[in-house]
Amino acid sequence: MATMHPYLNFDGKAEEAFNFYKSVFGGEFTFFAKMGDAPESDKLTEEEKNRVMHVALPINEHTVLMASDCVPSAGHVLKEGNNMYINLNTESREDADRFFNGLSAGGTIEMPMDDMFWGDYFGSFKDRYGIQWMVNYSSHK
Template sequence: MKVHPYLNFDGRAEEAFNFYKSVFGGEFLAYIKMSEVPEGDKLSKKEQNLTMHISLPIGKDTVLMASDLLPSAGQVLQPGSQTYLMLTTESRQEADSLFNGLSKGGSVEMAMDDMFWGDYFGSFIDKFGIRWMISFNEEQSV
């Protein structure tokens, strides 16, 4: 399993990651705008330009990841909501086990499910207020 920090921004993810790239170097592993997601064309022009996902390697085994929050979905940046711990697992079973164990007594944001970008993914806030994302990708685990 690998652990990666996942950050949320209020419309500044691209700006922040260009800055981080200038410090750490390297290239983005992924950069997806909200306009590129299913039904992204239904968002306002401003929201279509927001970052759905961006990732930058910052060390041998560490990838810094982020998204912009989506106001039309009711997402608001609050203290503590800008950071998640992202666990990348080696199997669906490990993903389910960690998700079910860590989310017990907490609040599920997205149940584990197959996502359009290819990952088996879920997110939640544990009973202590810590935000987690669990992800498994068959192709990347081989």
């Protein structure tokens, strides 16, 4: 069993967009962090440090709208077609590996499954059909 959530990418407008979405949907952010909060953020420009690393806004009990800003100094370029991912949240590490390995077969791995500094087990890829996916397992639900 897994849940899916839309994950949007922005070029420096994630905070503005999500404040707008919050004004429409209501509720509160369950997570909000800037790039400057991440390890090694001292390598980023001041403008990039102020970009959104991750934001999450529950829309209802089953859907969370999530996003981040791209980081130009890391080579990220926002273009139509890479501004959205399907974020697949799994119930176990084993499910995360199974979905990641199955869906990424024949595709392009962006970030292999690994334990992340924020505490989750995470990976991302573009499948063989050009759809971008994030697979995430959080043991601290």
